[in-house]
Amino acid sequence: xxxxxxxxxxxxxxxxxxxxxxxxxxxxxxxxxxxxxxxxxxxxxxxxxxxxxxxxxxxxxxxxxxxxxxxxxxxxxxxxxxxxxxxxxxxxxxxxxxxxxxxxxxxxxxxxxxxxxxxxxxxxxxxxxxxxxx
Amino acid sequence: xxxxxxxxxxxxxxxxxxxxxxxxxxxxxxxxxxxxxxxxxxxxxxxxxxxxxxxxxxxxxxxxxxxxxxxxxxxxxxxxxxxxxxxxxxxxxxxxxxxxxxxxxxxxxxxxxxxxxxxx
Numbered sequence: 468x469x470x471x472x473x474x475x476x477x478x479x480x481x482x483x484x485x486x487x488x489x490x491x492x493x494x495x496x497x498x499x500x501x502x503x504x505x506x507x508x509x510x511x512x513x514x515x516x517x518x519x520x521x522x523x524x525x526x527x528x529x530x531x532x533x534x535x536x537x538x539x540x541x542x543x544x545x546x547x548x549x550x551x552x553x554x555x556x557x558x559x560x561x562x563x564x565x566x567x568x569x570x571x572x573x574x575x576x577x578x579x580x581x582x583x584x585x586x587x588x589x590x591x592x593x594x595x596x597x598x599x600x601x
Numbered sequence: 602x603x604x605x606x607x608x609x610x611x612x613x614x615x616x617x618x619x620x621x622x623x624x625x626x627x628x629x630x631x632x633x634x635x636x637x638x639x640x641x642x643x644x645x646x647x648x649x650x651x652x653x654x655x656x657x658x659x660x661x662x663x664x665x666x667x668x669x670x671x672x673x674x675x676x677x678x679x680x681x682x683x684x685x686x687x688x689x690x691x692x693x694x695x696x697x698x699x700x701x702x703x704x705x706x707x708x709x710x711x712x713x714x715x716x717x718x719x720x721x
Binding site (some may be wrong): 587 | 604605607619620623626627630631633634635717718719720
């Protein structure tokens with residue numbers, strides 16, 4: 468365990484498949500937690516918002532990264548915040564937005580939540596270290 | 602609590618990806634919560650500030666006018682790499698907004714003095 472427990476905020480800027488960054492971010496989070504530190508939250512921005520897509524369906528012998536994020540967040544009680552404006556542009560929608568925008572579907576995977584960039588400012592203020600994965 | 606100094610690094614050309622636009626969106630939103638933001642424009646990122654974009658023909662939003670909002674939002678620490686401008690034959694007088702030009706060593710020192718960095 469770590470001598471001094473630090474608070475980490477993590478920013479994920481890349482998609483769950485097709486690039487390495489989001490997988491590395493997940494592995495970084497698990498290492499941080501195993502070392503006895505705290506994750507105050509993970510913020511998904513740019514292509515990173517695609518990590519919250521409930522419809523991602525890889526082959527059965529492959530990693531389902533959105534599912535991994537969900538389980539880690541529930542086990543360690545930290546939020547998965549997804550930038551709402553970046554999400555809507557990329558087709559990641561929760562039930563409230565779907566109703567407001569008169570869309571017939573929504574696909575935000577729980578426990579991911581849509582939130583604003585102000586939430587990133589809050590995570591930044593609460594964290595000792597801010598780490599971004601590109 | 603002392604406010605954290607956040608550096609936002611812009612390294613990519615203004616179009617071809619949404620990185621520049623989403624960096625500016627983030628900057629304007631964060632400025633409401635943090636008054637210690639610094640912007641850095643290096644490498645192809647300097648093209649973001651070169652006046653005269655016209656991206657409509659490529660179906661992209663013309664976000665360049667939003668750079669003018671930085672002053673209104675009190676984001677005043679805007680640093681541009683002098684060498685990046687020189688290598689691209691960009692005259693600083695053609696930049697859209699008032700900036701501080703820094704050489705590589707000054708940039709390194711400024712970056713090192715930030716508490717947190719985000720890169721686009």
